[in-house]
Ligand SMILES: Nc1ncnc2c1ncn2[C@@H]1O[C@H](COP(=O)(O)OP(=O)(O)OP(=O)(O)O)[C@@H](O)[C@H]1O
């Protein structure tokens with residue numbers, strides 16, 4: 001099961017790519033798209049930098065916040081933070097980007113800020129949910145055997161929550177990569193340039209030259225984090241093996 | 242040695258533990274017994290300071306635990322919980338070595354010890370050390386839970402209903418294994434249970450709690466023979482006298498140095514011996530003293546011949562190391578009023594009678 005799933009999805013992906021290729025060829029779009037190759041290579045790099053920086057920031061900020069939310073002594077603070085985070089999920093992506101722009105102005109910093117804020121939410125929520133799902137008696141056993149709070153977190157809580165935490169990161173990064181095109185609207189760069197210009201100029205080949213790499217990047221990131229999930233989560237608590 | 246002095250814990254208005262005074266001598270198993278909510282777990286968790294007492298003191302080997310660092314204290318006390326609490330992310334080996342690792346023991350030494358400990362509870366180290374908890378049965382996990390508490394060789398062991406989640410048959414097996422370990426290791430054990438049978442089996446002393454108060458603290462036989470009030474009497478059950486049968490070994494209840502005959506003896510001699518002792522039967526032994534058969538007075542009287550030609554098989558035999566419960570069961574099963582008692586090698590050591598057992602159990606009641 002665990003082994004057959006990736007190979008099945010890979011097969012499906014290949015089939016889809018083939019169908020898409022056939023369609024594009026029939027429309028005569030493939031040669032037109034190829035003419036944007038130079039732009040695509042350049043923009044993919046910018047796209048990846050935006051996604052990587054905002055993703056890394058979101059992980060670096062989101063996991064500690066998730067941990068904080070579940071600490072006994074920050075219970076009150078935790079509840080408030082959880083409210084804020086939940087409120088965050090209801091604000092539309094474009095609104096967040098627009099807000100960021102009013103603070104940081106046009107350019108990459110606004111884009112990174114907005115993307116980070118957006119990516120943060122699933123990471124925080126899953127980290128907290130994963131930690132809350134660790135059975136209380138495990139923590140109690142650890143305490144009774146003389147582990148300090150930091151040791152309990154590192155040796156018991158995080159390893160047992162890791163699968164759920166990585167699932168959050170997986171979702172978050174896929175959303176992140178898929179949202180980077182919007183960064184173009186506030187001057188952040190990335191493949192959005194081809195997509196939105198393609199729309200404005202009513203030029204499908206240009207649009208697709210931006211959209212297809214974006215989709216592929218999202219799939220790639222999802223696959224990479226899935227690998228990490230398989231490799232990093234201890235076998236005793238890893239549903240994949 | 243563990244001493245509780247006026248130990249009290251209140252949660253708001255509820256007094257979970259109420260001025261408890263008691264002392265567990267080194268090397269003994271003290272079972273905290275009582276109905277749900279009577280404060281057993283709270284009392285136990287105050288010993289390793291998972292719960293801080295409201296008032297009162299706990300001394301381990303004369304040292305007040307309040308003055309010690311909580312973490313250091315806990316690492317010197319083995320802890321087993323009902324949910325077992327093995328860490329699913331760690332291998333069995335790493336689970337067992339949690340406290341040795343916290344204490345910074347040499348890795349090779351602690352891993353070697355993990356293997357030895359596993360074999361003590363009949364788990365093959367080569368098979369189990371590298372497994373994860375989910376790859377073990379409940380009973381196997383519980384054994385690992387016990388062994389983990391022993392890993393750093395702490396003098397004190399706290400066990401909160403450690404065998405509560407196991408089916409009755411396996412529970413007996415694990416209890417026996419634990420008692421064997423305990424006989425060798427002589428830890429000072431505080432053991433929470435709400436099962437009177439388990440308490441009678443494991444305890445050197447039983448502490449009976451009710452609503453946070455210590456009602457009776459005594460040896461198991463005393464609790465069964467002399468419950469201090471009707472609450473304790475009800476709790477230990479109407480069949481408490483039968484439960485006492487488990488606590489007495491055949492060797493302590495039998496008549497030793499019994500009369501005996503050999504195959505070459507004449508029936509006259511057998512009859513004479515029976516009449517001299519007022520018995521209605523006599524055991525025939527082999528040349529080196531193994532119990533071989535029995536001669537009955539009513540059949541032997543007035544007849545001639547040797548014992549060897551006239552004996553019958555023994556109707557039932559118990560080992561001197563068996564408990565009285567088994568002896569009584571065998572008497573009922575074979576419809577006998579007495580049984581021959583033999584040692585491990587089958588040598589005839591004595592006999593035990595229904596009347597003798599009744600007398601023994603009754604004697605302690607006369608005392609009070
Ligand atoms: N953290 C807590 N907060 C409030 N009340 C508590 C707490 N822990 C225990 N109590 C109360 O203290 C009393 C004793 O609880 P305790 O857990 O010691 O009982 P127990 O004898 O172990 O029972 P059981 O056999 O059900 O495990 C109960 O009335 C319980 O409700």
Ligand SMILES: [Mg+2]
Nearest residue numbers: 281282283433
């Ligand atoms: Mg309890």
